[in-house]
Amino acid sequence: MSEEKQCQCAEIQEEELYPRLEEVINQHRGKGEDLIMVLHKAQNLFGYLPRRAQEMVAEGLNVSLNEVYGVITFYNFFSTVPQGRNSVKICLGTACYVRGSQEVLDKAQKELGIKVGGTTEDRRYSLDVVRCIGACGLAPAMLVNEDVYGRVKSPHLVDILKKYE
Amino acid sequence: MKISLTIDGRPIEVEEGTSILDAAKMANVHIPTLCYLPEVQAIGACRVCLVEVEGNRTLQAACVSPVAKGQVIYTNTDRVRKARRFSVEMLLSNHPFECLSCAKNLHCDLQSLAYELGIRELRFTGDKSGGRIDESSPAIRRDQNKCILCRRCVTVCQEIQSVTALFTQGRGFDTRVEPAFDRDINDVACTACGQCSIVCPVGAITEREYIDEVFAAIYDPTKFVVIQDAPAVRAALGEEFGYPPGTLVTGKMLAAARKLGFDRVFDTNFAADLTILEEGTELLKRVKEGGVLPMITSCSPGWIKFIEHFYPELLDHLSTCKSPHMMLGALAKTYFAKKAGVDPKDIVVVSVMPCTAKKFECNRPEMYDSGYKDVDYVLTTREFAKMIKQAGIDFEGLPDEMYDDPMGEYTGAATIFGATGGVMEAALRTAYEVATGRVLENVEFAAVRGLEGIKEATVPVEGIGDVRVAVSHGLGNARKLLEKIKCGEADYHFIEVMACPGGCVGGGGQPVPVDNEIRTLRAKALYTEDAHLKYRKSHENPSIKKIYEEFLGAPLGEKSHHLLHTHYTPRNKF
Numbered sequence: 001m002s003e004e005k006q007c008q009c010a011e012i013q014e015e016e017l018y019p020r021l022e023e024v025i026n027q028h029r030g031k032g033e034d035l036i037m038v039l040h041k042a043q044n045l046f047g048y049l050p051r052r053a054q055e056m057v058a059e060g061l062n063v064s065l066n067e068v069y070g071v072i073t074f075y076n077f078f079s080t081v082p083q084g085r086n087s088v089k090i091c092l093g094t095a096c097y098v099r100g101s102q103e104v105l106d107k108a109q110k111e112l113g114i115k116v117g118g119t120t121e122d123r124r125y126s127l128d129v130v131r132c133i134g135a136c137g138l139a140p141a142m143l144v145n146e147d148v149y150g151r152v153k154s155p156h157l158v159d160i161l162k163k164y165e
Numbered sequence: 166m167k168i169s170l171t172i173d174g175r176p177i178e179v180e181e182g183t184s185i186l187d188a189a190k191m192a193n194v195h196i197p198t199l200c201y202l203p204e205v206q207a208i209g210a211c212r213v214c215l216v217e218v219e220g221n222r223t224l225q226a227a228c229v230s231p232v233a234k235g236q237v238i239y240t241n242t243d244r245v246r247k248a249r250r251f252s253v254e255m256l257l258s259n260h261p262f263e264c265l266s267c268a269k270n271l272h273c274d275l276q277s278l279a280y281e282l283g284i285r286e287l288r289f290t291g292d293k294s295g296g297r298i299d300e301s302s303p304a305i306r307r308d309q310n311k312c313i314l315c316r317r318c319v320t321v322c323q324e325i326q327s328v329t330a331l332f333t334q335g336r337g338f339d340t341r342v343e344p345a346f347d348r349d350i351n352d353v354a355c356t357a358c359g360q361c362s363i364v365c366p367v368g369a370i371t372e373r374e375y376i377d378e379v380f381a382a383i384y385d386p387t388k389f390v391v392i393q394d395a396p397a398v399r400a401a402l403g404e405e406f407g408y409p410p411g412t413l414v415t416g417k418m419l420a421a422a423r424k425l426g427f428d429r430v431f432d433t434n435f436a437a438d439l440t441i442l443e444e445g446t447e448l449l450k451r452v453k454e455g456g457v458l459p460m461i462t463s464c465s466p467g468w469i470k471f472i473e474h475f476y477p478e479l480l481d482h483l484s485t486c487k488s489p490h491m492m493l494g495a496l497a498k499t500y501f502a503k504k505a506g507v508d509p510k511d512i513v514v515v516s517v518m519p520c521t522a523k524k525f526e527c528n529r530p531e532m533y534d535s536g537y538k539d540v541d542y543v544l545t546t547r548e549f550a551k552m553i554k555q556a557g558i559d560f561e562g563l564p565d566e567m568y569d570d571p572m573g574e575y576t577g578a579a580t581i582f583g584a585t586g587g588v589m590e591a592a593l594r595t596a597y598e599v600a601t602g603r604v605l606e607n608v609e610f611a612a613v614r615g616l617e618g619i620k621e622a623t624v625p626v627e628g629i630g631d632v633r634v635a636v637s638h639g640l641g642n643a644r645k646l647l648e649k650i651k652c653g654e655a656d657y658h659f660i661e662v663m664a665c666p667g668g669c670v671g672g673g674g675q676p677v678p679v680d681n682e683i684r685t686l687r688a689k690a691l692y693t694e695d696a697h698l699k700y701r702k703s704h705e706n707p708s709i710k711k712i713y714e715e716f717l718g719a720p721l722g723e724k725s726h727h728l729l730h731t732h733y734t735p736r737n738k739f
Binding site: 051054055058059064065066067068069070073074075 | 323328329330331332333334335336343344345346353738739
């Protein structure tokens with residue numbers, strides 16, 4: 001799996017990843033019961049699950065595409081939209097929520113022009129919500145990639161986001 | 166091994182492994198269910214079949230809980246009643262309440278349950294998850310606002326039909342039953358077999374209704390409206406009027422059609438006999454000339470769409486014969502039009518079918534061989550019953566009437582088309598006599614009758630040798646046969662495939678409920694009719710002989726080729 005993560009960093013063009021997905025599928029050919037495992041690997045490879053990858057998995061594992069999509073949309077881990085270079089996560093845990101993180105989230109959606117789960121067109125940011133990152137003392141808190149920001153007020157948000165290309 | 170337990174104070178002995186639900190049934194105790202579907206699905210999802218088991222902290226879902234030795238079960242305690250009612254109230258809290266204008270009004274399991282459980286007020290209101298109405302398909306209508314997520318449609322589509330056109334998408338409040346990417350049902354690999362519409366307990370999946378269009382044609386004085394009905398319809402229509410399953414109501418059905426105002430009443434059975442002549446000749450030709458074998462029947466449009474989507478490389482195995490009602494449609498606007506002196510542009514052909522896929526079929530671009538749309542509208546058995554009721558016709562009081570000439574005469578071979586194995590049996594009766602020139606004494610082929618998923622038989626035919634045949638019903642079984650063909654392991658000459666379990670008697674357009682017992686009773690009615698008919702072999706039908714003399718020439722002749730045969734379209738499995 002670590003090997004696949006490297007690929008993501010190396011920004012290999014998506015097209016070049018399909019033969020590698022084919023290799024993964026080959027190890028599970030016809031085994032519908034391995035669906036989640038294969039989707040996991042595919043997502044690590046692409047950073048998300050493009051439709052073509054879903055179709056390849058469906059075909060290779062002999063599972064209906066409609067079922068594949070059902071599994072993908074059931075689990076939060078799986079994403080059908082490409083992830084941005086920077087992952088923005090706003091905490092909506094209890095402590096953060098009561099200290100105004102909904103306002104921060106609204107501002108983030110407005111600034112980025114995307115909804116929760118979305119990615120900006122230039123693929124610079126993806127926006128998600130999380131339920132508690134263990135930084136309740138700093139509420140409201142947010143994460144950009146690995147960096148934690150505490151006591152975020154919505155006016156600060158733009159400055160924080162600007163730091164990440 | 167039998168074990169003993171107590172249900173509502175009554176001691177009972179049942180086989181180990183029996184579910185509490187089935188055990189209760191044996192003890193004549195009724196436990197309400199909603200997501201449970203006999204022979205197909207028991208998942209305990211709806212929490213309506215809850216019962217109290219002494220010693221258990223929580224209530225148990227009876228459909229998924231096996232009985233245990235010495236168990237003491239209560240199905241009618243205060244706690245049970247409240248819990249069941251609560252489950253249904255929660256479902257109702259997310260329901261649109263369009264009951265009065267719903268196609269399933271008075272035929273809805275949720276409605277019946279709310280009544281049965283005595284729900285008199287709606288305690289829970291709030292957001293509704295909503296959903297969309299999908300009218301993309303000419304066969305199936307989906308109203309996701311009404312879906313209660315019981316998953317019956319998903320299970321029947323996946324487990325029985327091996328199609329999985331629908332699946333649960335998303336989670337929690339956003340859960341919905343949709344194809345991938347929430348695409349329209351007509352844009353994905355759906356066979357339109359309609360088994361989902363049979364099992365849907367509410368009005369979320371129904372057939373696309375064309376009742377108003379048909380009434381409009383009847384009331385239009387410039388139109389000459391012709392009706393035909395498939396063999397399986399007459400064995401099931403009675404159920405909509407309170408007759409027990411397996412009652413043949415042919416005569417009353419025809420009288421009802423005339424009362425509704427149809428100008429001619431023809432029989433799809435006539436065209437079934439014609440199919441046997443065409444298909445039988447095609448088979449003998451393929452056997453003699455080394456054509457593609459095994460040849461597979463093509464009367465079931467759900468099956469046709471299945472092979473087009475999932476096995477397009479095997480399309481050459483299909484007989485080129487149209488399904489019988491499409492043949493009749495093409496002949497109504499050519500042969501009959503000329504004979505009766507009616508302009509074919511004014512003729513409207515209505516087919517009453519046990520089938521939803523035939524609604525899709527009649528809209529295929531290939532089905533305009535008469536120069537017009539060969540069949541204008543397909544109604545299901547259920548829709549036809551609704552028409553009769555709407556017209557205020559007293560069905561029970563109707564006299565028995567007969568079909569109209571020249572496309573109303575039929576043989577026993579045609580009538581058994583409605584049951585799985587029937588087409589095969591009919592084909593064998595004719596093929597044997599045509600190939601050998603000898604009379605077939607025993608016309609009944611027991612090996613191809615019944616509800617076994619895949620049936621096989623070998624019939625010795627002098628001059629040809631052993632003819633090996635197979636019969637399947639339910640698309641999951643068809644898939645097994647196609648995989649055998651792909652691997653080169655299928656050394657059959659001829660295969661009959663029907664999309665729906667039980668064949669047309671269990672079709673997606675038939676009255677609900679349906680289970681194997683009902684399928685068997687409906688089939689039995691058809692076999693009984695066959696046994697009592699004067700002619701039991703398609704080639705003996707005098708009207709068939711006549712149409713070849715007067716109009717068609719010979720089977721597989723030029724006219725037949727043009728009007729009675731078709732071609733197929735490879736489709737994508739996604």
